[in-house]
Amino acid sequence: MPRTIAHVDMDAFFAAVEVLDHPEYRGKPLIVGGPRGSRRGVVSTCSYEARRYGVRSAMPLSQAARLCPDALFVPGRMTRYAEVAEVVRRVFHEFTPLVEPVSIDEAFLDLTGAEHLHPSLPALGRAIKDRIAAATGGLTASVGIAPNKFLAKLGSELCKPDGLLVVTGENLDSLLLPLPVGRLWGVGPKTEAELNRYGIKTVADLRRTPVEWLVERFGKFGPELHQLAYGLDDRPVSSGGDPKSLGHEETFPTDLSDPRDLRRVLVSLAGQVGRRLRQHGFAARTVTLKFRYADFTTLTRSRTLSAPFDDDDTLLAEALKLWEKVEKKQAFRLLGLYASGLVPAQQLSLLPDRKRQVLAVMDELNTRFRREVVVKGRQLE
Ligand SMILES: [Mg+2]
Numbered sequence: 001m002p003r004t005i006a007h008v009d010m011d012a013f014f015a016a017v018e019v020l021d022h023p024e025y026r027g028k029p030l031i032v033g034g035p036r037g038s039r040r041g042v043v044s045t046c047s048y049e050a051r052r053y054g055v056r057s058a059m060p061l062s063q064a065a066r067l068c069p070d071a072l073f074v075p076g077r078m079t080r081y082a083e084v085a086e087v088v089r090r091v092f093h094e095f096t097p098l099v100e101p102v103s104i105d106e107a108f109l110d111l112t113g114a115e116h117l118h119p120s121l122p123a124l125g126r127a128i129k130d131r132i133a134a135a136t137g138g139l140t141a142s143v144g145i146a147p148n149k150f151l152a153k154l155g156s157e158l159c160k161p162d163g164l165l166v167v168t169g170e171n172l173d174s175l176l177l178p179l180p181v182g183r184l185w186g187v188g189p190k191t192e193a194e195l196n197r198y199g200i201k202t203v204a205d206l207r208r209t210p211v212e213w214l215v216e217r218f219g220k221f222g223p224e225l226h227q228l229a230y231g232l233d234d235r236p237v238s239s240g241g242d243p244k245s246l247g248h249e250e251t252f253p254t255d256l257s258d259p260r261d262l263r264r265v266l267v268s269l270a271g272q273v274g275r276r277l278r279q280h281g282f283a284a285r286t287v288t289l290k291f292r293y294a295d296f297t298t299l300t301r302s303r304t305l306s307a308p309f310d311d312d313d314t315l316l317a318e319a320l321k322l323w324e325k326v327e328k329k330q331a332f333r334l335l336g337l338y339a340s341g342l343v344p345a346q347q348l349s350l351l352p353d354r355k356r357q358v359l360a361v362m363d364e365l366n367t368r369f370r371r372e373v374v375v376k377g378r379q380l381e
Pocket residue numbers: 009010011012013105106
């Protein structure tokens with residue numbers, strides 16, 4: 001099944017947080033790592049203004065000071081960076097529970113199944129960037145979106161800073177083929193030198209190289225090199241353990257009180273959560289309804305079933321039971337629906353075959369057309 005993976009990388013993160021907290025630093029070459037004149041320290045992060053002078057991460061501070069005598073030097077404040085990173089991490093989880101952190105300021109997001117909620121992949125990428133900026137008070141990130149991790153990361157690298165690049169079958173070759181082989185995942189300086197020795201300098205050269213020859217020279221890594229030359233990579237996004245819950249919530253542009261409007265939202269949420277459960281191969285045992293009143297009071301109600309389920313009907317039925325008991329004393333600002341107590345669905349035969357086939361066809365069509373083209377009758381009520 002095709003996947004949608006994003007690689008999100010904060011731009012000059014530590015330096016950007018310093019500028020956020022000290023607006024007077026904006027537009028200046030800024031070096032985070034230690035005081036000027038420090039003999040032992042190295043550059044941890046520097047602003048793009050400092051990079052123009054050739055300053056780079058991991059460079060001795062003394063060398064940075066020679067290259068950029070006017071730079072501002074500040075010591076790092078890891079507690080503060082971790083605090084902002086936590087805000088960013090929460091934004092990632094608004095989009096998907098499948099988040100694999102790479103470092104404090106960088107992560108892979110498996111957005112498979114979330115595409116339908118946005119008009120297009122660029123719109124989804126912009127939504128991530130906008131939410132990060134709003135939640136942090138203005139930090140920028142570079143976002144690569146692609147069918148796999150390798151291309152997503154390449155995408156964010158190529159569009160830095162404050163960029164967005166969606167890698168598709170159409171632009172893949174023009175982006176990938178001219179790159180030096182050293183840019184490929186896992187190709188270190190040694191392998192690059194070895195490839196160069198045989199005249200294989202670019203990814204285009206590598207693609208022309210027979211896989212048998214690569215296996216002879218590089219053993220197990222040979223087939224992998226061959227795959228990377230075609231932009232192929234099937235490593236999963238690993239969130240370090242299975243996600244604890246899958247869900248969606250919707251904040252309304254104006255508070256809702258009409259029971260029919262609210263029911264329609266619940267039906268749509270059940271459809272979205274059900275589809276994502278199936279796309280990720282999970283069944284759930286617990287349904288949680290979240291609601292926020294006009295006065296911002298936010299409450300949740302849960303039900304746990306004896307048997308796991310992954311179909312929209314059960315989800316909706318349980319959500320409606322919970323909803324019946326909710327006091328409708330005010331209008332609502334938000335409704336959310338979550339499925340938790342997740343178990344791998346393939347171990348279970350949960351639905352009669354025919355019902356399962358219908359769901360599979362609906363999911364497949366909805367994925368292909370990237371929006372809700374196929375809905376059950378009740379959603380149109
Ligand atoms: Mg970064």
